[in-house]
Amino acid sequence: MRVGLIARDAGHPVLAAAAEVLVRRGCAVEVIPPDGVAPSASEAGAGAPSGAGAGAPSGAGELADVYLLKARTPQAIALARELEGLGAVVINSAAATELCQDRVRMAELARGAGLPFAATTPAGRLGELTGPEHPFVVKSRHSRRHDLVAKVDGAMRLRELAGRWPDEEVVIQPYLPGNGWDQKLWVIDGRLFAARRRSELSPASDEPGLAGAWEPPAEVAALALRVGEVFGLDVYGVDLLDGAAEPVIVDVNAFPGVRGRPGAPEALATLALRAAAERERVPAARGR
Template identity: 75%
Template sequence: MRVGLIARDPGHPVLAAAAELLVRRGCRVEVVEPGGCGDSPADVYLLKARTPQALSLARELEQRGAVVVNSAAATELCQDRVRMAELALGAGLPFASTVAAGRLAELADPGRPFVVKSRHSRRHDLVALVDGPARLRELVERWPEEEVVTQPYVPGSGWDQKLWVVDGQLFAARRRSELSSGDGGSADAGEWEPPAGLAALALRVGEVFGLQVYGVDLLDGAAEPVIVDVNAFPGVRGRPGAPEALAGLVLRVAAERGRAGLPLG
């Protein structure tokens, strides 16, 4: 069986560990570059990269009958925070109100704290708390042309709740919020077992978005948890069992493909 990795960094710890597990099971794992998928597509592809070139390649492979996890359409949807919020709210998920605000340089200060984010989710994008005109001016100097969205500021403990799902298996952590003024911006708060309600919510996100490998960022709202972001194929770093879950997903998808009468490599 052949497995293709569409990834900017195939050496990413979780991806590399899953690939090693698949090789031990007799799979042939190969990194696929745009334009290099060959005449015979692999049996399953893992779409970790989210660049335009990677999405174009994934769509081409899907058109040729290949199975891509996550699909190009689901991955692309999670890059647009406006579309993300519209889908989530339309499905009844407790997603933060997300408003398209145009270019950051055109954004007016509403006179109360709010969160500003890049409209298009990507590595090293803009995510910041604006707590006054001075902070907004500072961000405009750095990101004047950035297309942004705004979300209400939800005061909290300074810790984000991060839930990751790989083929229905849940992994979780509490991490220092990017918006926190404290030190240790990405520090891990240690082991955390999410309550059953949050676990069910995370699984529901996957159903709504058509994702098999994804992350959900939550904050404690006044009445209920608030989803502030959904990420297609996040890193899931440092979570025991994540590589095994990812390798298991590949094997399950391939087995289902075989049962459907589609050729396996």
């Protein structure tokens, strides 16, 4: 069985650990960089899959049995869509991954499905924003690594951010007071992992970190699982405000890192194996 990892960082702890599990179970694991450039040894890290290399995404070779779409750049999504067009199984799908990159579409889908997602309003370019009543939260419209997430509590703060991000397309959300932490829930094929993380809006956010073990209440766990159904995701993260206003979803992430969660690599490997097995059964069923 062949598994393709569409990723720029093959040495990411969860990916590398999942790849090791897959190799032990007899799978061949290939790293397929979305930009066509194989990661260097230093980028891949010591935990990268042994013998990992750039697989053939189209016509040049046989498709892998399943692909894991960790990268979320436009190039990665385009590659995943090409693979799906050739009949490949991609986790998460290109459409679901792309949707989670646009916070306006994300909020519209969530609120339309009755999920308690924070009210999210497109606001154009940050440099042209005059701002509603203060305080509020401003975020990059397009979710990505190192994007903009900030609390605006006055005109001076807005000017400061606009000076640094003048052309950034943004959304605004109402500021909801919390306790300085976010509830982080990750789901892999229906298996839930949870922790609390210092909020990006907290004054202590320069010292990020995960709090100790946290068992979410049943209603929060059910909410996280419902997000996967609504968004069509198998591997995803849900961020909720931790405080008096909960439950309020403030973000959904396709294929997050899930770092430091025991059992996460094994769950990811099991998902890949199951998806590949189901792909094999479908043609056989059609043949009968």
